[in-house]
Each structure stands twice: as structure tokens, then as C-alpha cells.
Amino acid sequence: MVSLAATFGRGAMTNHWVDFKNSDLFLVIGANPAENHPCGWKWAFHARDHRGARIIHVDPRFTRTSATADKWVAIRAGTDVAFFGGMIRHILENQLYHDEYVKLHTNASFVVSEGFSFQDGLFSGYDEAAREYDTSTWEYERMAAPAPGEGEDAAPSEGFAVRDLSLQHPRSVFQLLKQHYARYTPEVVEEVTGIPADEFVAIADEFGSTGVPEKVGNIVYAVGLTHHTQGSQMIRAAAIVQLLLGNMGRPGGGMNAERGHANIQGNTDNAQSWEILPGYLQIPRPGMETLDQYETPASLTQMDAGSINFFGSNYRKFMISLLKAWYGESAQAANEFHYSYIPKPDKNWSWMTFYAEALAGRLHGLFNSGMSSVNIGPDSNRVVQALSRLKWLVVMDPFPTASSEFWHGEGVDPASVDTEVFFLPTTHWIEKAGAFVNSGRWTQWKHAALPAEGDVKDDAYILSQLLLRLQALYQKEGGAFPDPILDLHWPYSNPNNPPLEEVSREINGRDLTTGAQLATFNDAKDDGTTAIGNWIYTGSWTEEGNMMDRRGTDDPTGLGFFHNWAWSWPANRRVLYNRASADADGRPWDATRPGIVWNGQTWKGDVPDFTPDSPPSEGKGAFIMTGEGVARIFAPGSLMMDGPIPEHYEPVESPVENVLSPTRRVPTTILYEGVAASFAEDDSEFPYVATTYRVTEHEHFVTQYVPYLVEAMPDFFIELPRELANEKGISDLDQVRVSSKRGHVQGVALVTKRMRPLRLGNKVVYQVGIPVHWHPTGGHGKGNTAQMVNLLTPYVGDGTTVTPEFKAFLVNVERA
Amino acid sequence: MTTTDLGLTIRRQSATPASGTNIRRDHSTPALEISKLVDIDLCIGCKACEVACKEWNDLQVEETHLFSGYQSHPDLTPHTWDLMRFNEVELAGGALAWLIRKDSCLHCEEPGCLLACPAPGAVIQYENGIVDFNQDACIGCQYCVSGCPFDIPRFDTVTKKVYKCTLCIDRVSTGLEPACVKACPTGAIRFGTKEDMLAYGNEKVEKLKARGFTEAMLYDPVGVGGLHMMYVVPRGEILEQYGLPVDPTVTAPTSFPSLIGALRKVGATASWAGLLAAAVYFLKTGKRYPPPEEEAVAAAYEKAPHG
């Protein structure tokens, strides 16, 4: 999500599920939508049946998606940057890119500052000791202020980026891109990814063929790209392909991140990650003592005359409205609306950091809510050790989890665990109303399907009790800095268990003067007269009622926008950046698939992701959330911590050296205390590449409690290629033991033709697949063979986002 | 919609001559025929239909274990009427195909089970084409199992009855689609009139041919009079690999129902003819008494070999 924000301005699937019906070609990579997103994936089939679309699947395994795709190629897990890098090269070399689009809607024409360089796999500014980049050279060359007397009438341009619309400037993003990816030849791609060069070229040609206005290609991905040490760069690389081909902002196109579970998108939108506040406002950093100090660096400065810079110019309004929602009456201009209450973390506080801190004895208590540390986190043995060092652990869940039961799990001596574990049974989402935000940002209200069973409480009740009882304690006993807790605004009809309808209204926001629900975030104020829980959701519950509960099926354009079905953030837009679906004159690239069209007075079609009445002649950029006004092929500054242009590195555990540079691993991954020794340095002991995944019969860990689903997919298994099984004397259904440097699991061997050996140069590499769903506390599916795959995974995360590496690591396989 | 429109009157029942009950519809107009259609091209093998079938029909959970690939049960059972069958096939040229087929009752127009069943009313065919089992009348002989060219009915050793998909007759009769259709996330399982399903299927086959599946076919074999659950099969050239018989026959003169039907006619005719002939012979020739004792004994001794 960070990488999409760095590229386009927002971290979300750019199009939506129904829009898949408008695509001509799908490149599915790092995803298994037929298996994991079957309801949405039907729209790809719809496109194939109704407009002759084709589906290409690139994946380490032949999955249910491959079975229904038109083409499948096997790729080595964790090498997707090389794949996309090769595609970028192929597109540039063969002039397959959409020239007009690239000039109009991307920063290809922007000139990068002279200090920027790239050598031996490292960008300029690397500090090896800190494993960090000083990103100050990753900037555009800026215009100086016009000389006095010269161009008095000209618009102010000081600080704007220098552009060369001919794309010929040697330091233009376009030329840098060409230069950077010149190394990614089909032969190199083959040696890195295992995809034969001719097959790779065929795919690159086919997908490259969508670089014309009348065709639209769609890249569909999921955690198969995200869960890598270079996951965000894989996504960036794919996004660059889509920008070069002019597939962004257009119906049928896009970078379509399939989100897991029912509500992960809603989770992200509402600040599930440590580094953001609701609505993707940045968490302040130390030194940002005042709102002014916060706003200036955090928000985005205008860098081009054409930039609307919507986010940058409204940042303060959204932040103050958020503070008003949180702190109510006590938040006043005089006290900066309690901005000072917002934590300013001094380091990366990703959830992997929690366990490192707990292990070091610096973190004492942890809540698990909608989360199970032991089996969701990587290197479960390490996480169990971390939990054992806590003073207390609270698990809020409908069912016991591997975390609530960790203290008497396999290999754990309860006597050695001092952690006090509280299990608070909660209602399941089936038992309560609320909203789900799907991958395509459709915020859909749902109703309780069943009454709650047994002595369980809503999460809202538990969290309210926590707050109310803490407030009471602080009032009674006092304590250090009680203000953020005592001043927290809790304006619900039932403070003990706030109705989620009221919470949703609060998230939408209201005008504090009139008391009316806000209809749009354009009405947000920075004077404390509006309170908004999450500005991107403004419009979801207006004076007209709960827009998320709408079920209108009218679709006047026939393009599947369905504006009256539920509600889509932002502003009920269905395709993000839809201004880019039209050319400089506001005419759609493809008249049969217009996103929005300028009709002389206004933009029509989808809800415009643009100023609705800004004529094309004003020349405003299509990407209103960026300071550039265009999408970023080159991600300047510290948007990405591990490089402004994606570069291939090997996974932290890899059977081969990096063919492309001497820098083997992502240079900026955080190496937590003591983890370096837990990585296999080469393939001598652990020769096989393992990857993890989900199967359609199960939903993460919870469906191990559903007997019919356990019946449908009963046993923990290990998928092995036939050739490897033969070599190791393993037969189908044998018990096998899979071990990594961190742990081992045992399961049933599923010997299959669907896993294929890969040839990398002179080396043959086997990949094995291990599904995630099993765990020892798993209800009906438990038992000796119900083992957690995360006993094997490495404790390392993405170079920018610190999302754990679940998808590529080394193991050994033996008959048990 | 009236009940007649749903084709819910009985067309025929097993082992029951003249078992049709329809008086509602004008017999000159064809009955409304319904059909499911499984578009294998759209099927992702998610087993939602399998689970929905078990849930709707309250079928008990069975303990399963991985036995081969992703398939949940080795075979249909009395408690599993819908099973996703998986088959990994290497095609000519080295490409891989993962053939996935929803296996459940195909509701033949000429149902081998019904024709084989000796228990009156144990197998029922409705006007709309649904073939259902009435376990009350089932005698547990399992002739239907042998009679079915698709190996669908399953015998339960506890109740000693046979079970299979009912095409959710309980749902269809209230105007709902079958549970598997409702649960299918991709629209691979469709439901409607046979006419509409044929139209969809034929159109889809043309699309598949255009996509390079030159042997794509609509599986609706004439040998069983057509199906009320048809398949769109992308790779018609390897039908058996999907687990579908190439040429199932129930109606052919050499098929079992035809032969046994002919034999019954011969048998019935011969039985009555034999009894009649015996009676006529008796009337003609009457009783044959032995002669008086002395005469008979003398004759017996006359026959004794001499010397």
C-alpha cells in the first residue's frame, strides 16, 4: 500500500472488482485470485467471455488460478522485480509504451538532481552501518526563482521541478529508467526468475501490446508481492509497467491489489499500521512539536504548475478535524487541538518490532485483537519466546488462538512462562453489524446474521471498558501524563458499548456548528468547526443516511461503476485517478471505455478524481494526491526507504547469488537483534525454496473451527514437485519433515506435477509450497499434523514497510 | 408462477406402470424443463457447492484425510452428494491442465437409475426433469447404482437406502435455485430452463473454440436422452480425464434397460403362453391313468430282460 501511495498518491487498489469486466488482458502475479478472491475474480472471467480478454498467471505454483488462466509460467519466489524490470526494459527498447500518456500523466519528464546515482546495487546516500539511505539526492532538480524583472506575469515557479517533455534529458526520469533497466535482459530474467527467455519475451510482448489507447491491461496482485523483503519495490515495478503502458486511471486497467480477509482495506484506511493516522495522515516524528512543524514536511509540496496538490493543500484541515473528533470540546485552537497528544515514535514501530522489544525485555504487555501473534507473525518460535517475556498478554478473539494457548503449546514449558494471559471471548463479525471495505474500496454495510452465542462481548465493549476504567483509575489515583486518555472524547449513547452506527457517523464527520453530517471532505475546516474520524470516509454517512447500506443496481454507463451500490472511498469514486483515462483535451483514450469525459462544462462519467469543473485547458495534472500532479515512476525523497527505482535483490534466504549486482540482499531491511544468525546464508543445508499460501477452503486460521470446511480440506500438507520427491524417495502421502534454520514442521507430502523445477543458469532449483491454515489449537482441524508454517519463516521484513517475508525462504525436506 | 410452471407433477416413477400424474398442463405443449449447467471453464474448484450441498441438505460431516491432491473425498458417499474431482493432466506439448469437475447427479432425461429400480416409487422423475429418490420406497437393492451410467447413487449401510443429489427439489419447488448454484462464486454453476441453458452452453462452446479449445463441447449425451445438469467441457478430446463417459447409453437397443425390457416382454409372454399351453394340453389329453394293477404288473415283468 505504501508503494502505491508513493507512486500514485493513495494506497489502495486503483480500480475495483466489477471493473475487471472492462479489461483486455490480465497479468496475475503474486496472487491466486481464483483461490482467494473467487467472488471478485468472476469479473475477469466475464471479461474473457464478453470481450475476449486473456489471463496470464505468473506464480511459483500452478494453482486454481493457473488452472483457469490462459497461460501459466513458473517463477522463482521473490524475483518479481527482475520480472518487471525485464518487462520495463522490453517495453522501452521496443517502444511499446504509450508515449502521450507517459508525457502527460507521469513524472518521466521530470529531471532528477545531479547528485543521484546508482552503482553496484546501491543508490546514492547509503550508510552501511545504519543500513539506511540518506535520501536527499533522490530529488528533482528544482527551478530557481525567476530573475527580477523577468517574466513578471509568469506563475510562481520557484521550487518546482525541472521538466523535459522531450524525455531526452540524460537525467530525466525516462532516461534514468532506460539506463537502470538496460541490465534486465531476457537472459538475465531467465537466470534470475527461471522463466525461459522466449516465454518471458512472449509475455512481455503480449502485455506490452496494451500500451495503445484502444487496449487496457490489468495487473492483479496480492500478498505474493507484498510479503517480501522487497515487496513494496515489486509493486512499484509493476506500477511503472502500468504507467508506461498508460493503463492507470482507466476502466479495465490499474494496479489491483487484492486485499485479504473481508476488511483488510478498512483496517489500513483506519490506521492499522504504526506509521499512519486514519486517512493516511502521517504519524508525526520526533521534532514535530507543533502543527506547523508537522504539516510542512509531512504534507506534500506543490512541485509543478499543473499540480492540484489536493492532499498537500488540505492536510491541515484533515488533521485538525481528526483531532476534533478525538478530543472534542477540549481540542481548541489555543492548545493546537491537542496535537501534542499524538505520539511521535522515535523509530520504526512495525509490529515485528513489538516482539523484538518484548524479547529484549522492553515491552511488557500486548493486546491481540483480530490478530494472533504466534501464527500470524514470522518465526513463531521467536514470537513465542517474545510472548514468554511479557508480563501480560490479552487475546480478544471469538476462538482460542495459538497465541492465547502459546504458554502450553508444543515445546513450551508452562512453568517457564511468567506471562499472564487473558482470553476475552468476543463476538464474531457474523454476529454484529458494521462495514466491510473490500479490495476495491467499496464500503459495504452488513447486518448481523446471527445472535451472539455464549458469554461473549463486542470488541467495542471491551475497548470502551478499557478506556472508561483507565479514566476512572487516572481520576482516582492520578499518574504520569493522563491528559490524552482523560480528554478522549466518548460521545456515544451507550459509552459502555458504543453502537457501531454511531462510530460510523463519527468517522464520516460532522459540522460542529450546525450538527449536520458532512457530505464531502471539501467541507473540512481547519478552524475546529468540523470533526472527522477519517476524512477519506466522509460521504459514507451523510444527512441522507447510511450510504454504505445502499443496494442500487443501476449502471447507466454500463461500465460497472454502480454508484448507488454501497459507497466507495474517496467521494464514491469507483476508479481512482480517472482523469488519466482521458488525454490532454479531456477525450477518453478509448471512447468505448471512458472513465470521465470533459463535456465542455464538467467532467462526466465516474465521480471525477479531479476538480469537477477544471477544463482540460487549465492543464491540471491527473494525480491530485501528489505534489507533482502526475504519477511517480521515480519516487523522490523518502517515499521509499530502499530506492526511488525498484532494483532486484535476492530474498534474505536464496539459493543463488544476485546476478544483477554484488548487493545480495535488500540493503535497508531492519535486522532485529540476533536474527542475522537465523538466516541460511546459502543453499548448502537448506537447498529448497519454500513459499507459503492459502487455499480457498479455509479463511486464515479461523475456519479450522468450521467442521464442513475441515472436511473439505482436512490435513496440513506440503506440496512437492514430482522430481524432488523422486530424488528424495518421497511418495505421495508420505509424512515429510520440512525444516528451516528456525524450526521444522511435519505434514503429509502432496507430490504434484503442479510444482515444477526451475532452471537458473546451470542450476536446478526446486520450490515447495506450504499452506498456512493449520495450527495446534485449530478446533476440528487440530491434531499432531496441524502445524504452523510460520515456524519456518524468517524474521525479516520489507525494506520500506517491514511487512514480513512469508513468501520466499529456504528449507530442507526429508521423509519423516 | 404456478406449480405447473415449475414442472412439479410426476412424469414417471420407478417400477410403476402408467405413473405419470400430470393433468394440469395441456399435453400438447411441452413441459417446462429445467437444467443446471456447469461451465467447467469458469469453475475454480473452490468446493463452495460441495459445502453448500451438505449444509442445505443437512448432510453429516465426514472425517476426511488428504488422499490425493486437493480432492476432499475419494468418492461420493451417502453423505456427500456433490464432490469436486481434481485431475492433473499433462497435455501433449508438456503444458499442464488441472481438470476440475463438480460431480453430482446429472438428472438424465432417461434415468438409468429409474429404469433399473424395482421398487415402485423409489425413483421419481418430475415433469421438469428432476430425478429424485424417495427413500421411503427404496428397498436397498442398489440396482440404481448399477443402472446409473455416471456412478452417482450411494448406498448407506446403516439405513440400507440409496442417496443422491435431489437437484434441491425442495428449493426449486419454491422458486429458488439449487444450493450449489446459489453458492457458486463465479457463476460456473448455472440454473434455468433447459432451453436457456442449451443456448448459454452452445454460445459458450463457440467462445471456447475461438479461444483455441477446438474440441470444446456441451456435454448433453443423447444416449441418456440428454441431461438436466449439463457440462460445458473445454477439452472435449479428453472427456474421460474429467471422469465423464464418452458415450453413456441407456436408450440404445443394446443397453441394459432396453435388453431387460425386451426380456421382460419375452418372459411375460412365455409365462402366460406356457400356462395356457399346459391348460389346453390338459383339456386335450386329460389325465393318464395307469392300467389295472394286474395288467400293469404283467407288462412290467414282460419288459424284464430274459435270461
Add this chain to the structure above:
Amino acid sequence: MAEVVTAEELAREHEPRLIIRHTFWVRVVHWWTTLTFLYLLLSGFALGYPRMAWLLDLMGGGQSVRFVHPWAGVGFTLGLIFMVAVWLPSMTFRSVDRHWFRNLGEYVRTGHTDTDTDKFNAGQKAYYWFSVVNGLVLLITGIPLWVPDLLPREWNLAARFSHHVFFLMAAGFLVVHVYLSTARFPGTFRSMTSGTVSRAWAAFHHPRWFRRVDAGREHEGAD
């Protein structure tokens, strides 16, 4: 307990010159096979002919019939085995049987030939052997119908067809057997009730056997 007065003794009390043709155990075996066969025949018709399915209800319902029919088949086969054990010597074909077959036409027309018939004539022997062989075939083809899991579907269908064919043959010959032993030849049926026949009957139908019995060379009722 007093000595049981047997059926043969009672019959001879009434008509002293009767000859004993079938002893008590032979008659038991015969009626055992008769009853099991009749059950099999009727239930076979009920299962094989939809228009006779009403018989199922008379026989305790379809489920009972499905359960009993195979066991009745086993019972019938046991009877056959006893019959083989008891009658094998008497039922062996001899040279004299050729004469009977040559005069089959006369037998059909007049009910008699001048063959010097022993205890059983060639037709009876033929029926006997037909029953044994046919019974075995019905047993063998009946097993897959009883336990359908044993064989593939096609074999089960073939078995069911064959079972039906042999069933019809058995039914046809039964009509002949019953007709001849009741309606056609008076004095025959009693041989399977009281076990006795008249001297005239014996001398007329089975002269060779009669002479042996009459001369006391063979114990009455021996087989």
C-alpha cells in the same frame, strides 16, 4: 414317548398294497427346495416385473423381499446339494434312457412309452440336472446382485440379465414339472405327500424299479 406313526404307515393302513417311493427325508428335502423355490419365483417376479410389484406387499414389503430373497437362494441351493447327495445314483443316465428320448414324441402325445424305466425316467433325470445346473447359475449370478460392490457396474448388469434369463427357464420347467406330477399323472403327487404310490402306478411308470422292489431286491423307498 410313543413311537411316531409315519405317513407311509397310515397310508398303508388304508391301502395295504401301496409301495413307498420317497422316504420322509427325501420328501423334506423336496419340499424344502419347493418352498424356497416358490418364494424365489414369486419374489423374482415381484422384483423383475413392475406389474407384479404388488407381490412385494404380500411378501412383507420390498425391504423384506430384498433381504430374504438372497437368503432363500442360499436355502434353495442347500436343498439342491442334498438332492444331489440323495439322488445322484438314481439320476445317472443309463443306456435305457436313450430309448425314452427316442420315444419322447410318443410320451408327449400319450403320456407313456414302453421304455423299461427305472426309478426315474430320462425326462425326470433331465429336469433334475437342469435344476441343479440352473440353480447353480442363479446362485452365481445372484451374488453380484446381492453384494453389488464386488464387481464393476457392467458385470452387475450382465449378472442381472443372466439371472433373469435363467429364472425364466426355471419357471418354465417348473410348470412342466408341476403339471406332469399333478394334473397329468394321477397317483404321482401322493409320492411327495405320504411318500407312497400304487403298485399299478409303479409298474406302469417305472417297471424296472417296480420289479426290483416287488422282488424285494430293493428296500422300498431306497434311492
